[in-house]
Amino acid sequence: MDIRAQVSMVFHLDKCIGCHTCSIACKNIWTDRKGSEYMWWNNVETKPGTGYPTQWEDQQKYRGGWEREGEGKLSLKLQGRGRALGNIFANPYLPTIDDYYEPWTYDFDELFNAPEGDDQPTARPVSMITGEPIDIEAGPNWDDDLGGSTIYAANDPNLEGLSSDERAELNELERMVFFYLPRICNHCANPGCVAACPAGAIHKRGEDGIVLLNQEKCRAWRMCISGCPYKKTYYNWATGKSEKCILCYPRLESGHAPACFHSCVGRIRYLGLVLYDAAAIKDVAARPDEELVEAQRAMIKDPFDPEIIELAQANGITPDQIKAAQDSPVYKFVKVWKLALPLHAEFRTLPMLFYVPPMLPVLATLKNGRYDVDGANKNGGTEATGLPSISNLEQSRVPLRYMANLFSAGNEAIVAEVYRKLNAVRVHMRQQKVGNIPESEVAEALGAAGITADEAEAIFRLTAMPTFQERFVIPPLLRDQAFEAQLGDPFTQKREGGFGFRAAPERRW
């Protein structure tokens, strides 16, 4: 075993209201520059929907992530090492800016300087690349809130395996359904971008697992953009360098939550350390699809286990960090309660950002002008309360199949288990607060979920009313010690250590 620490994340989708505050916080700090206007290191997309860049999940098109080649063998879906060099002159699978959108501004001067005339002057959209007027044909959230639409959402790759009836249901008027999926770099344990970079310019930080891209080593071979199945490395067309989310490491190192986490209005984001076995990465990533989620959970180790603590300390993980791992909300959601799942585990990059799938509206159809909840009387609760049965959430509006395609590599049993738990928490808490659900049904729900009332209570607490400190358990990242190790005298950082670039990161030749 090779125990390493990873700053890991959970996004609780039930709480996401799709406000894009996270995206704006990130953009204002990191990507408000020439060449990066189109980049959204943090973006929020609507599901069902095609996302950003359009249909990024379709790996037949983009060739991101890894492929399983039989027992214990993995290969990059993009290409082998030799072909990487052969394709270096033209990457056949590179998305172009049109797969994202052409960034634009408006010709605002026209509003002030237009000569007097009969019509109001208008500010035409102008491309931020060429400066020429353009017709806006796509944007960062082009299909925002259009879940179930036949024009956009119908192209969602996750709809694969859904029957035509199920697809039709998604489009039914007055029953349209969608949820939001905020995405940042997953800081994967087996990152495709790192593996695909011919120059070796991308690395994973040993101490905390943050994946960073060294712009001084990047030579614009652009394989990372294809290699990342989540399309979370971006090419800066102005500087000729790739860029990606840095998990706000300067903020983390000074004890602050990343900007997108900090600004999240719905408080959906959790951040904390997990300890995992780096020696198991290869084996875990090469499991068959249906075993991937469970294998990844097993890769994450118990920070209370004395043996694990000893191994962690031998690897240079400090007692403070182990304490942080024990308090980690991520560990609870992912490992203890098994509520949070990796996005598209079948890409085999072992993403270290996990999602609690959203509870979905109750399945209902319109009959004689009234909503009729299908199967409402199955569990007995509804007749007493007159409410839709909150026990029947597994017959959800969006088919489980769809959720399984997103969060469990197609394994519906895993998603169903999560929903049984989420449902049990809801039933239990409703009984506690409102008291209109029979005890027997509460017991049945908890039993089906395999959790105790105390656990339900704890899940509820961390879900609904966590404090700032409970959401973000930021481990000490010991930047001071890093300086000493790299530079000797810590005071050298005044000059030699520098503040990063001493010349503007732009093209000069």
Add this chain to the structure above:
Amino acid sequence: MNTFLFAVVPYLAVVIAVVGGIARYRWDRFSYSSQSSQFLESRKLFWGSIAWHYGVLAVLGAHVLALMFWDAWGKMLSGPTRLYSFEVAGLALSWLAFGGLAFLLWRRLSDSRVRTVTSPMDWVLLVLLLGQVGLGIWMALGYRWGSDWYLHTIVPWIHSLFALNPKIGYVTALPDVVKAHAVLGFFLMALFPFTRLVHVVTVPITYLWRPYQVYLWNRRASRQ
């Protein structure tokens, strides 16, 4: 004049290339990049870039191989059929490179997105490279069997340059086209540190054997 062109320019070019290249790597490493514009325009780039790179790599490789293994190279061409096939292959590859480059130049001129990411040096470089390949093709057509006479003119001249004893007599009597091709070659070498040509020396050959995953440790100075 001949002394300057064939005994001074080559040394100047090499010094500028090496010193300039190292200086740029030392002080402006950020700018070491192939500056790919594929992200803005992919379809045309495929046809131009593939043809240009594979064509020019093969032809340039032949130049260097003949320079290094002149003896073996001479033996290899000792036969009309072999010589003929070599000439034809070389010419075809040169046309491939020329066509690819001309296509790339047209792409830069005609695509407004790509035009905005083109620096003045890019234009200079494109035109000079096109001229250089053009001169090569002109030579191949006008002064046949260059793959052979190269061994008895340019090769001994460059060897003499390496020996720090320039014997320009090998080249002074050559036709002007050949001379221009040689001088322009060294000029391009001198231009190397001031253009995107620097990407040539950063070919990521280590990718063939390095481990897929790269870890860097802050608090120890080691990989893995």
